[in-house]
Amino acid sequence: MTQILEIKKLYKNFGGLEALRNITFEINKGEILGLIGPNGAGKTTLFNCVAGIEKPTDGEIIFTNSDRSISIGGKRPEAVTALGIARTFQNIRLFNNLTVIDNVKIGRHCRTKSTFFGAVVRHRFQRAEEKAITENANQFLDFVGLKGRGQEIASSMPYGDQRRLEVARALATEPHLLMLDEPAAGMNPQESKDLMDLIRRIRDKGITVLLIEHDMKVVMGVCERVVVINYGEWLAEGEPQEIQNDPKVIEAYLGTGAANAA
């Protein structure tokens, strides 16, 4: 199996704090990989390093996109998105003052071209592009289950729908790798079930999914492989069943006594 993302000996320091220490793992093409760990383990920092929001202190991140391997550690976030990595955020970040459809249209930004001249003159290329943007945006809304709600204002939607809109916006950038940061946080059981279904459908489209999640039902239900990190260090890796019974993981989550009891 080929790797889509390789993280090699990744370090990230914030001043004296080592948020990530010697992290190494790989994501296979077409899989759903869960990234778990107790609060403050460095999961989101790892996301930010991959997405280009944070610059890794040391180490390498290699993204393989259609037979081309590129080192993306320290690249600008817009460049990373253009290469084909999209993400959602732990605390939803939508464009609150815009309509739902505009949010998704903005996701199309990195796959489209026209700027000032096109906007003013509206020549044939720009009109065709704009039409394609609208069509694509509607398709993605459809895909996440927000059909016909394009004209609502993003911030006025219920929480679960905002999560799905964020996924639609990320999908609109046509990623090869989609990173979801705690998508099930604050969802009721029905909503998380729908979410798991959505994640599987995304994978079926050929998009690799990297998932940070605290909701163990979601992680165990949808992930094919799980990586555990703790205190910024790689702790364990394997199939959900193995991870669930791994004493090291139980210790990290519940403390030493619990591990002994198990």
Added chain:
Amino acid sequence: MGKVVLQSAYNKGKAILQKTNRGAKIRIGLLILALILPFLPFISDYILHIVILIFLYVILALGLNIVRGFNGLLDLGYVGFYGIGAYTSGLLTYHFGLSYWLIIPLAFINGAIWGILLGAPTLRLTGDYFAIVTFGFSELVVLFLTNEIWLTRGPQGLPGIDVVSIDLTLFGGPKWEFIGELPYYYLAIAMVMVTVFVMWRIQDSRLGRAWFAIRDDEVAAVSCGINLLAYKVIAFAISAAFGAVGGSFFARWVTFLSPDMFKFWESFLILCMIVLGGMGNIWGVMIGAVVLVSMSEVLRELLPLLGLPVKVRFLAFGLIMVLMMRYRPAGIMPIAAVAAQMRVGRMKRKKVKVAAVIKK
């Protein structure tokens, strides 16, 4: 026969009127009103002058709105670009007798260049720091205009700038000079229409959406592949370009320039128009410009009658801004989303009140 033609024309007109929606009707009505305004009985040259001033400020406010309303950046130095545009236009006319029709595109490009020169290094700054730099820039422009006497004649001002003219002598036609307010009035209308048209189209385009994204959430915008610096610089350049075009019109209209026409106060006034009208909303910004300019003129007449110095009107502006912030913080005509949120807020408050009454 004639009656039938008239009848069918009337019916056709009625059908068209029924097809157009309310917003379009208002727009067409306003345009017709603007076009026939100079011929209405109570319109004097003085009033026409003020209306042209309103149009000028509409252009300026729409230009600043790109940076403040569309991108959410605080630009306190907008008047610097206005001044650069005015003086460049004035000097080019004064020394080389350049035609105004050539100056408009030149002013646009000139403004854009200055916008890029200032924006590229400073737009990396965020929030207050950026505002301070732009403020410094506008002061710099005024100091330059005041002190570089060899170029600008300094505080004495630059008089005797040619009026705008349509020169057809090259093709054996007549030369028609713009004398009085009337031709400038129609020139200003045309310029406002072009500006609004450009804003309108940008608003509903990839470029406009990228700006709105930056305004709403920079981190999310960058994750959608938007290059923050590039798009902010584009915004700043286009905004500056409109400022410079406004300045070029101003120079050829009043035919006299002096550095204190471009003091910081002007930036503040234009900013007030945007805040008053509704940040980011094209119509709101235009309403803001109309309200503030006309009020400024009314107060200029009214205050001496009350025995107060004219400068008291600045106090009145301050008072209006305070009242707006208290009762309508999103402006007279906010963008749709903000308006919707405020409606929800009002409804919630009402519900709470009702609940309280029931408890009693």
